Amino acid sequence: MSNEGVIYRISGPVVTATGMSAAMYDVVRVGHEGLMGEVIELHGEKAVIQVYEDTSGIRPGEPVLNTQETLSVSLGPGLLTQIYDGIQRPLPTLEKEMGVFITRGVDADAFDLEKIWTFEPQVAVGDEVVGGQVIGHVQETETIIHKIMVPPTANGTVKSIESGDFNVTQTICVLEDGTEMQMMQKWPVRTPRPFQQKYAPDTPLITGMRILDFLFPLAKGGAAGIPGPFGSGKTVTQQSLAKYSDAQLVVYIGCGERGNEMTEVLDEFPHLIDPNTGKPLMERTVMIANTSNMPVAAREASVYTGITIAEYFRDMGYDVALMADSTSRWAEAMREISSRLEEMPGEEGYPAYLSSRIAEFYERAGRVETLSGDDGSVTVIGAVSPPGGDISEPVSQGTLRIVKVFWGLDAGLARQRHFPAINWLNSYSLYPQSLDQWFRDNISQDFPEVRTQISGLLQIESELQEIVQLVGSDALPTDQQLTLEVARMIREFFLQQNGFHDVDAYCDIHLQYKMAKAILSFQDAAKSAMASGAQLNDVVNVPSRSDLMRGRFEKGYVDAIESMVDTMTAEIAATVEDN
Amino acid sequence: MTGKEYRTITDVKGPLVFLNKTEPVAFGEIVTLRLSNGTIKNGQVLDTSDDLVIVQVFEGTSKIDREAGVTFMGDVFKLPVSTDLVGRILDGAGRPRDGGPEIVAEQKEDIIGAAINPYSRQSPNDFIQTGVSAIDLCTSLVRGQKLPIFSASGLPHNDIALQIARQAKLKDSDEEFVVVFCAMGITAEEYNFFRSDLERTGALENAVLFVNLADDPAVERIITPRLALTAAEYLAFEKDYHVLVIYTDMTNYCDALRQIGAAREEVPGRRGYPGYMYTDLAMLYERAGLVKGKKGSITQFPILTMPGDDITHPIPDLSGYITEGQIVISRELHQQGIYPPINVLPSLSRLMGSCIGEKTTREDHKSVSDQMYAAYAQGRELRGLVAIVGEDALNERDKQLLDFSGVFEDKFLRQTRDEDRSIEETLDLCWTLMSSIDTKYLVRLDQKWIDKYHPDNKA
Numbered sequence A: 001m002s003n004e005g006v007i008y009r010i011s012g013p014v015v016t017a018t019g020m021s022a023a024m025y026d027v028v029r030v031g032h033e034g035l036m037g038e039v040i041e042l043h044g045e046k047a048v049i050q051v052y053e054d055t056s057g058i059r060p061g062e063p064v065l066n067t068q069e070t071l072s073v074s075l076g077p078g079l080l081t082q083i084y085d086g087i088q089r090p091l092p093t094l095e096k097e098m099g100v101f102i103t104r105g106v107d108a109d110a111f112d113l114e115k116i117w118t119f120e121p122q123v124a125v126g127d128e129v130v131g132g133q134v135i136g137h138v139q140e141t142e143t144i145i146h147k148i149m150v151p152p153t154a155n156g157t158v159k160s161i162e163s164g165d166f167n168v169t170q171t172i173c174v175l176e177d178g179t180e181m182q183m184m185q186k187w188p189v190r191t192p193r194p195f196q197q198k199y200a201p202d203t204p205l206i207t208g209m210r211i212l213d214f215l216f217p218l219a220k221g222g223a224a225g226i227p228g229p230f231g232s233g234k235t236v237t238q239q240s241l242a243k244y245s246d247a248q249l250v251v252y253i254g255c256g257e258r259g260n261e262m263t264e265v266l267d268e269f270p271h272l273i274d275p276n277t278g279k280p281l282m283e284r285t286v287m288i289a290n291t292s293n294m295p296v297a298a299r300e301a302s303v304y305t306g307i308t309i310a311e312y313f314r315d316m317g318y319d320v321a322l323m324a325d326s327t328s329r330w331a332e333a334m335r336e337i338s339s340r341l342e343e344m345p346g347e348e349g350y351p352a353y354l355s356s357r358i359a360e361f362y363e364r365a366g367r368v369e370t371l372s373g374d375d376g377s378v379t380v381i382g383a384v385s386p387p388g389g390d391i392s393e394p395v396s397q398g399t400l401r402i403v404k405v406f407w408g409l410d411a412g413l414a415r416q417r418h419f420p421a422i423n424w425l426n427s428y429s430l431y432p433q434s435l436d437q438w439f440r441d442n443i444s445q446d447f448p449e450v451r452t453q454i455s456g457l458l459q460i461e462s463e464l465q466e467i468v469q470l471v472g473s474d475a476l477p478t479d480q481q482l483t484l485e486v487a488r489m490i491r492e493f494f495l496q497q498n499g500f501h502d503v504d505a506y507c508d509i510h511l512q513y514k515m516a517k518a519i520l521s522f523q524d525a526a527k528s529a530m531a532s533g534a535q536l537n538d539v540v541n542v543p544s545r546s547d548l549m550r551g552r553f554e555k556g557y558v559d560a561i562e563s564m565v566d567t568m569t570a571e572i573a574a575t576v577e578d579n
Numbered sequence B: 001m002t003g004k005e006y007r008t009i010t011d012v013k014g015p016l017v018f019l020n021k022t023e024p025v026a027f028g029e030i031v032t033l034r035l036s037n038g039t040i041k042n043g044q045v046l047d048t049s050d051d052l053v054i055v056q057v058f059e060g061t062s063k064i065d066r067e068a069g070v071t072f073m074g075d076v077f078k079l080p081v082s083t084d085l086v087g088r089i090l091d092g093a094g095r096p097r098d099g100g101p102e103i104v105a106e107q108k109e110d111i112i113g114a115a116i117n118p119y120s121r122q123s124p125n126d127f128i129q130t131g132v133s134a135i136d137l138c139t140s141l142v143r144g145q146k147l148p149i150f151s152a153s154g155l156p157h158n159d160i161a162l163q164i165a166r167q168a169k170l171k172d173s174d175e176e177f178v179v180v181f182c183a184m185g186i187t188a189e190e191y192n193f194f195r196s197d198l199e200r201t202g203a204l205e206n207a208v209l210f211v212n213l214a215d216d217p218a219v220e221r222i223i224t225p226r227l228a229l230t231a232a233e234y235l236a237f238e239k240d241y242h243v244l245v246i247y248t249d250m251t252n253y254c255d256a257l258r259q260i261g262a263a264r265e266e267v268p269g270r271r272g273y274p275g276y277m278y279t280d281l282a283m284l285y286e287r288a289g290l291v292k293g294k295k296g297s298i299t300q301f302p303i304l305t306m307p308g309d310d311i312t313h314p315i316p317d318l319s320g321y322i323t324e325g326q327i328v329i330s331r332e333l334h335q336q337g338i339y340p341p342i343n344v345l346p347s348l349s350r351l352m353g354s355c356i357g358e359k360t361t362r363e364d365h366k367s368v369s370d371q372m373y374a375a376y377a378q379g380r381e382l383r384g385l386v387a388i389v390g391e392d393a394l395n396e397r398d399k400q401l402l403d404f405s406g407v408f409e410d411k412f413l414r415q416t417r418d419e420d421r422s423i424e425e426t427l428d429l430c431w432t433l434m435s436s437i438d439t440k441y442l443v444r445l446d447q448k449w450i451d452k453y454h455p456d457n458k459a
């Protein structure tokens, strides 16, 4: 058989070809227009292909050509600041070629192959190099040095190495065995990139969102799931993470969601500054947008395209964070293709391999020793969109089995406009133990204890609330009423954080700690004043407390907060004398 | 090109016809079927191979037998478009229904529509004043948004949609919308209601109607919204119109999808709806928006009735995951005799942040909206508590909030069907109503707006 066959059948995005030799995951060109597709099943001499573009108008009998390559991404300088579709075609190029509507049959290079970069070598002629080793670098953006690595599968002795201005396809290094290396390399998206070993995570990904960093921290190299019904805040949370988290690089995948949300990111990010580096945010970002109305097969591929790019930057020794909004749409793409293949369905029509695909995807997160001996990480944060908000469904369950952090969004909180609407009673992080040392060393010795006190107060509140529902709060003893006040302060002052506020949307981790301490100071001051006869009402209503709480909306709060706390405790103490 | 006629039907099942021994037929190709009694039906290819072709018949398969002649038309479904569409009434398959002439095509457009490149979109940010206080204050509509009405049977969603269609305008502008109205499986009575209202106000001359009624073929409903959106895209992106698309009822559309899925023996998703319904709905809803370099816009106002008033039912649920918010109609408010019975609490406009404020509506809009919402939400919650512990157990603040929730419904929500309140009137009304609450409890209002707008300070 040759690598050319003909179409036998077309059913939506699934096309069957006959008369062609094919292996699983071969990339093929379908029909007279050469639409891109991928072999996903072999049946005797029939190859079943998922096609990444719309198939209407295509007929049986049209040619199919097997390229004999596997679905791969191009990796090299030029990736940053790009926005791609699910199969790494840059959307600006598609606009140039097709206009504002995405038609089909257009190929586009992942980045500018002609652009000249200044390559600085880091190895010399005669050096032994191995797969993954850094042989030089280019300054890709103001913030990011793009390291050029030996492809993972190559190694040998350097015969020649260049220095100076080259484009990504020119040879910059040759090995004794004749292997030529360029700044651009390719990697098949469905194969995880290799590394030396995985480490246990020990550093938090600081997000600037208090409820996340303080109560449910995520480790660099960890994985988190954010399930929630529509309108509960998945996208706003993911976008905040992309803006403020202290990852060095961000890969943002808009997977089967709204077009306008990607436009928003595109409009906003170029004007934003990374609070961690003070540099433009866009320069550390790669975006993938395969929105809900774009072809489902490309949606299925989009998460793999994204994570492969993330791994590539990890291999340079960077901490990369990847957001996928929403993994449920990816799972639905799998379901749709699977049903076209007439596979035996598992739960809710999803293919039986759903949970293993989810697990394999999150397993590509991790903190690793790279092939070149550096330390790099990929942190994965996946939004999940459970039907009706009910997380007993297969995608949520498959995700929860594998991720160690669960940020559960709650429709009720969103309706109360308590944002981020993360439910503090059922969310969890399994990382605190491994991260506590970091918090002690870098923030404060008693950080874990402060966290325990804060979350303890929230627990007690939920128990007290049950009583309040029955008898009203006035029936409680005053010490319990005070506990309710303190818990309310935790919720309104600490947990709530408007993702769109100029100042408060991002909260420095040191400030987070000071705010938590301020709440505990209030509790202590109130307790001792009330023990000396002060009235709860007076204690709660000291004006300096509302000043303290409002202060978070002003710049410079981190320096002012301690003296505001002092003023408050003094005022509370004074309520004793007033009596 | 019109090919030869085949008489090779093997099976007929639900809305589907299966036939074999054809020449190569394109996926998505349009098909005509000639019945032995001379009737002509139309359909579209859903699956094609050397051995078997599956055709979905829009008018239903009644009277089709194995002798029916099948002709493949050589092309996918296209709608002839021109500005002559404006002022016309077409049926659910795009044929004149008003006795007028066929549309003379300026061009023909594929009704499936291509996806707008996300990079080519432009963020919507022009506030549309609907004149309905609940919407303008709490779920502000933006030109280019897709904002559905989640309703249920027996509720006045049609009145609300029509009121919006009549009153919607950009503030300080009299640029008009062209209304593209798409009926899917609604009753003749409902249709007449829409039509006569559009006629009465003269809006019909500025509208295009695509009409598939309850007794029209169910499968045709699959294409009706696509025709409407194709017309909308042409008018917006080729002819610079601002288009408001109202389609009703999405629930009938989804039921037609389910019917086809069942006939194909597909593995059903939740409640029997196809697993791909999310994607299918997205292919409609995402055809709203603005694009770079084009003057026109498409704003969508889909109406759906929630089966069993259940917002977690797949139809509202999947819609809510795609649209940019939702306006929720409440049976409880309707039963209290309040029009429009909009429950602002579960309602949301995701694009509101970009369209309100000093430059577009008024500087105090956000602050007032947050406060009205919060006070109403707390008041509503207190109703539950009062039912248990009695009103006497409430403190002063709670009493005021409880009373306010009634005032909110009676004075703020309630307005007549032709009452067109400007956003300033709405905001002024809010200040008047909020003055029944002590300012010290109005913690979401910025002090500077209290100083400027509170009735106590204005006098």
Ligand SMILES: Nc1ncnc2c1ncn2[C@@H]1O[C@H](COP(=O)(O)OP(=O)(O)O)[C@@H](O)[C@H]1O
Residues within 6 Å of the ligand: A228, A229, A230, A231, A232, A233, A234, A235, A236, A237, A414, A419, A420, A421, A497, A498, A499, A500, B349, B350, B351
């Ligand atoms: N952290 C937040 N701060 C302020 N508003 C928020 C926040 N999170 C969500 N919201 C509000 O909720 C709406 C829906 O959030 P979104 O992230 O789009 O939900 P989802 O992706 O879960 O459907 C937003 O438009 C915004 O009004």
Ligand SMILES: [Mg+2]
Residues within 6 Å of the ligand: A234, A235, A236, A257
């Ligand atoms: Mg979202």
